[in-house]
Amino acid sequence: MIINNLDEMKIFANKLASQLKEGDVLNLIGEMSAGKTTLASFISKYFSIDDSSSPTFAIVNIYEGDIKIYHLDLYRFDEADEILDIDYETYFYPDDGLTILEWGENVADYLPEEMINLEIRKIDENKREVTISDDSRRERQLNEYLSN
Ligand SMILES: Nc1ncnc2c1ncn2[C@@H]1O[C@H](COP(=O)(O)OP(=O)(O)OP(=O)(O)O)[C@@H](O)[C@H]1O
Numbered sequence: 052m053i054i055n056n057l058d059e060m061k062i063f064a065n066k067l068a069s070q071l072k073e074g075d076v077l078n079l080i081g082e083m084s085a086g087k088t089t090l091a092s093f094i095s096k097y098f099s100i101d102d103s104s105s106p107t108f109a110i111v112n113i114y115e116g117d118i119k120i121y122h123l124d125l126y127r128f129d130e131a132d133e134i135l136d137i138d139y140e141t142y143f144y145p146d147d148g149l150t151i152l153e154w155g156e157n158v159a160d161y162l163p164e165e166m167i168n169l170e171i172r173k174i175d176e177n178k179r180e181v182t183i184s185d186d187s188r189r190e191r192q193l194n195e196y197l198s199n
Pocket residue numbers: 054055056057058060081082083084085086087088089090153176177178179
């Protein structure tokens with residue numbers, strides 16, 4: 052999926068968010084400045100959350116809107132085992148909320164098996180390529196919905 056600018060990213064985010072629900076773990080993959088936090092903020096807005104400030108200085112931010120969102124930024128994890136210091140099972144198996152991960156690859160061994168893996172690739176300043184994996188039933192469902 053090609054996203055040409057921020058406005059299109061917002062439209063994409065709204066469409067994706069309309070399908071997200073409690074229990075989902077959205078794993079955002081992409082280099083620095085790809086747009087992971089930006090997408091997470093648009094999704095949060097869809098659920099009536101305004102203050103989805105970047106979790107850059109917090110590992111976990113919890114937002115309460117139409118649903119609860121656990122937003123984790125694991126960028127600064129040097130050792131995967133550091134995840135054991137936080138209540139990671141609540142976030143990785145969120146029956147009462149939606150989890151959005153940035154830099155989940157830093158704790159690869161602890162990630163849940165069931166995730167929605169979404170990659171954002173920066174093509175230029177404003178253009179992005181967004182790809183959802185096609186490995187699980189849930190991912191295929193979303194891809195099917197988003198392609199229509
Ligand atoms: N189409 C687009 N989609 C997303 N972001 C865009 C787009 N066009 C421009 N941008 C800009 O790119 C930047 C993306 O930054 P953002 O903090 O979301 O990246 P990130 O992937 O979370 O990076 P980090 O790994 O450092 O946390 C923002 O300044 C945003 O405004």
